[in-house]
Amino acid sequence: MLPKPRKRFGQHFLTDRHYLSRIVAAIDPQREDTIVEIGPGPGALTTELAKRVERLHVIEIDRDLAAVLRQRYAPTQVVVHEGDVLEFDFTVLPSPLRVVGNLPYNISTPILFRVAEMAERIVDGVFMLQKEVVDRMVAAPDAEAYGRLSVMLQYRFAMESLLHVPPGAFTPPPKVDSAVVRMVPLGSDRLRAKDEGLFSRVVAAAFSQRRKTLRNALKPVGAPESFEKAGIDLGRRGETLSVAEFVALADVA
Numbered sequence: 199m200l201p202k203p204r205k206r207f208g209q210h211f212l213t214d215r216h217y218l219s220r221i222v223a224a225i226d227p228q229r230e231d232t233i234v235e236i237g238p239g240p241g242a243l244t245t246e247l248a249k250r251v252e253r254l255h256v257i258e259i260d261r262d263l264a265a266v267l268r269q270r271y272a273p274t275q276v277v278v279h280e281g282d283v284l285e286f287d288f289t290v291l292p293s294p295l296r297v298v299g300n301l302p303y304n305i306s307t308p309i310l311f312r313v314a315e316m317a318e319r320i321v322d323g324v325f326m327l328q329k330e331v332v333d334r335m336v337a338a339p340d341a342e343a344y345g346r347l348s349v350m351l352q353y354r355f356a357m358e359s360l361l362h363v364p365p366g367a368f369t370p371p372p373k374v375d376s377a378v379v380r381m382v383p384l385g386s387d388r389l390r391a392k393d394e395g396l397f398s399r400v401v402a403a404a405f406s407q408r409r410k411t412l413r414n415a416l417k418p419v420g421a422p423e424s425f426e427k428a429g430i431d432l433g434r435r436g437e438t439l440s441v442a443e444f445v446a447l448a449d450v451a
């Protein structure tokens with residue numbers, strides 16, 4: 199029997215075997231992989247992964263679910279880390295790491311930013327999220343869904359939307375459609391901003407008011423004259439710029 203889902207932890211449990219097996223196939227776990235699962239819940243995906251890898255790590259905030267998981271699996275097979283994934287120190291886990299999970303949708307964006315911070319230590323990430331967030335992750339310039347999340351993640355990862363999952367696959371069904379996305383860190387020859395903090399501020403400012411031209415939107419970050427050196431028309435709006443153009447802007451600021 200499923201435990202009573204807790205709304206505050208964004209609990210929607212995957213109960214459809216068809217979608218479960220498609221997600222496992224998308225992850226394609228190999229015995230020697232070090233995998234960490236975020237939000238295992240009652241363990242539908244956990245059980246499938248645990249069968250296939252030597253040792254699985256899971257991070258679960260719900261004390262009761264963590265206790266259920268500890269009882270079900272041998273500690274050598276599944277290591278249960280009870281706590282908040284946003285506070286979790288991933289450096290305690292061996293790397294390179296594969297990160298997977300049917301994420302709690304209420305905090306999926308901050309989780310993605312945490313994963314981005316450790317891009318250098320991971321092999322890939324395979325996550326189920328709201329479809330609307332996956333659309334933003336994979337969006338190209340000029341698309342309606344293109345925004346800060348698209349640029350900040352595409353700066354570090356190649357991303358692919360793998361499958362669409364309807365609300366009925368979960369108990370209780372969420373109000374929104376879901377999708378599975380794979381993120382693979384770009385190689386060490388990827389484009390890098392000279393100052394990544396500044397890059398992130400430029401991107402945030404450019405999208406803070408979507409209707410504004412770059413000339414106006416970037417004022418809080420630097421004088422328009424300094425950005426002109428990038429050779430990008432400052433009459434354009436942020437939503438039209440590629441990741442490379444954002445890097446060029448940050449590098450001259």
Ligand code: SAM
Binds near residue numbers: 210283284301302305
């Ligand atoms: N993986 C399970 C499944 O597919 O049935 C559960 C998915 S449910 C959408 C999200 C899970 O993340 C829940 O088990 C919830 O308790 C857990 N969770 C919510 N917030 C969390 C947090 N901050 N840190 C770790 N786990 C969290």
